[in-house]
Amino acid sequence: MTNILLVAKREFRQIATMRSFWLTLLFIPVALLLGPVIGRAMDDDEASRVMFVDRSGGAAAAAVEERFGRDYDRQVLRSLARHAQRFDLQDAAPDAPWASADRWYTDADVAAFRDAGGVEGAIAALDRVMAEDTPSYDPPERDFAFVDPPATLTGASGEDFQREVDALLDAEDDSQGADIVVLLGEDYAQNPQVRLWSNERPRTDFVTTLQDELTTDLRNRLLAQQGVSADTAGLIQQAAPAIAVTTPEPGGGAREAVLVRSIIPLGLSYVLLMSLLLSGSWMLQSSVEERSNKLIESVLACVRADELMYGKLIGTVAIGLSMVAVWVACAAVAVFFTQGAIADMIRPALAPLTSPSVVLAMIYFFVVGYIMISIILLAIGAMCDTMSEAQGFFMPVMLALMLPVFYLLQTTVMGGGGFIERLLTWIPLWTPFAVLARLGTGIPMWEMAAVGLLLAAFTALEFILLGRLFRASLLAQGQKPTLKVLADRLRRAQD
Known part of the structure; x- marks a missing residue:
């Protein structure tokens, strides 16, 4: 455990020293701070x-x-x-x-x-x-x-x-x-x-x-x-009919209530996607640099391959979650200390957070989903010698995630409940996004528990299979990672 934490600390520190990390981390707070100022400056008060x-x-x-x-x-x-x-x-x-x-x-x-x-x-x-x-x-x-x-x-x-x-x-x-x-x-x-x-x-x-x-x-x-x-x-x-129109309180109408309840879950789904895109690219960059600079041999002389994998995974997840925590904290401050139509919608959107089951579901599917996809990105970083090779695997994976996620966001805003949305819930790669998107529109407790177990089992299977691929690919340089090469590495790691 000491070695794992040491690797995680090194991974966290290495990414945290990147200029791109701090620019990305500060982008949301600066946008929240400058948004009202720019809005007032552009608004013609006269x-x-x-x-x-x-x-x-x-x-x-x-x-x-x-x-x-x-x-x-x-x-x-x-x-x-x-x-x-x-x-x-x-x-x-x-x-x-x-x-x-x-x-x-x-x-x-x-x-x-x-x-x-x-x-x-x-x-x-x-x-x-x-x-x-x-x-x-x-x-x-x-x-x-x-x-x-x-x-x-x-x-x-x-x-x-x-x-x-x-x-x-x-x-x-x-x-x-x-x-x-x-x-x-x-x-x-x-x-x-x-x-x-x-x-x-x-x-x-x-x-x-x-x-x-x-x-x-x-x-x-x-x-x-x-x-x-x-x-x-x-x-x-x-002469005209006197039409007395009464509207519900903000978030009180049937359709509006669904949309308001979906703000936080949909936001988490989008933040999960964006944080994975950012932290995954940083992790790939650090992993490829270690392989290209021949540092991986020195690292493996001090720690075992499993310790390196778990440490890198913990460091990557920690950097992503810390970034998300800063964004959420800044958004919470902006909501509670500002006024306007957006704040009026966000405050009733926090009502679902009073339910312990909803809060636990958000945390579980966000964290486990982050780990599940980070393992895939970690394996990509271990088997690629150059950033061009890594990008060749990274971009298809992210596109495979993004397209269904954008579909989920759209269908949820339109009311949700479609067959495709329910189908994506049972496919582990998209389960975290689908569950987070459906929390606002309503998902049966039994279904949420079942897909939660399925996601945990799939993540455990990833640890086994991609862990083998990670160990077999660490020192295997000079080979283009084709499907045949990857299959041979998995078989050798199993033996």
């Missing part, structure tokens, strides 16, 4: 300035601005509902629209929200009940801000109007310019053409909302021309 010139004598500009205001208030209500639900602050204002679960908010909800003081009233209510360590609510930024057009624009016409628009769109001072200019002509009711200028491609939601609100205004004008009173026309336009 609202697009909209100038509306209405020469048709109606109230279209006010109606459009009110419509965008209601849509923004609905966005605030949804954000408030998620914040109150995340930190259990619904008692701050039990009768407020945002105190219930996130849902579709009607115009009546928006009116009640405004009557209660809007965002300022909601923040004041939250401040009265939230604990000191609870983060304050930060309302979302507006997408569009309506500003009054200058007199030079409203009084211009023809080419002068176009020059004024160009000057506003090209203004260096954003506070003095405009991002979007909308014009309704004097004969809008007879010729309903709307001109829109923008300094970039206008957002689809802006154009759609603008068209929807102007359509309502135009129909009101046409009804008025037919002798229908303004009040009656308004009632006709507003």
Whole structure:
């Protein structure tokens, strides 16, 4: 055991000194750290300035601005509902629209929200009940801000109007310019053409909302021309079914619940694949260097072949698991100390971890799967003299793993339960990935226990067969590892 641990320590230290190891190890923490920063830097917090010139004598500009205001208030209500639900602050204002679960908010909800003081009233209510360590609510930024057009624009016409628009769109001072200019002509009711200028491609939601609100205004004008009173026309336009939409809490819907429960198992399946790809390549590199530099003879003079194999295996597994542990720890910190949609999904995804059987299954299939595939990679490193030979075996093995794993990830997201998914569960090479993928969608306990025993038996068989191949290949240099050569080595090792 002393020799095995000595070899494992040497293997761990040799890989840990590689620059590529530290770059890979720090990639995930750096990505988690820089992700929110880059997202905030790329996010345009400034609202697009909209100038509306209405020469048709109606109230279209006010109606459009009110419509965008209601849509923004609905966005605030949804954000408030998620914040109150995340930190259990619904008692701050039990009768407020945002105190219930996130849902579709009607115009009546928006009116009640405004009557209660809007965002300022909601923040004041939250401040009265939230604990000191609870983060304050930060309302979302507006997408569009309506500003009054200058007199030079409203009084211009023809080419002068176009020059004024160009000057506003090209203004260096954003506070003095405009991002979007909308014009309704004097004969809008007879010729309903709307001109829109923008300094970039206008957002689809802006154009759609603008068209929807102007359509309502135009129909009101046409009804008025037919002798229908303004009040009656308004009632006709507003006639619509009141659809009250209620959605479950995050992770509460049937399909969404399956997806949320699958986040952690699917993540482990993906991490298992990536860590094997990385640690396996490092192990192959160190093994090939030992053979090419004639160091293997010196090592075998100090330890037996079995001790070398077990030590290398323990060192490789330790380097991979330590890398995974750092990634998981950084991800956990990012989940519990950040806010946002991703954090809201990850927190309910941790619910399966409260089940001891699920936790034990994750640990067992992850660790045993790592060992099972590491043995294959260890045998490849022992029988190859050059990295080109090692890559010739390594890449087919990894491709054989990756393609079914990507299929499992896709089918699990789509709901799982297919025949191929169940079949892969019983093939030992893919058993760890299949079981981890199915933990979220549900796998019978008897099946999980049966494939767990099958995986253990297959791993034990690997130790016997690939252990023989490892011992027979250590000093067999200069031979291309064909199938015939490998069969001869196995037979000699058995004898």
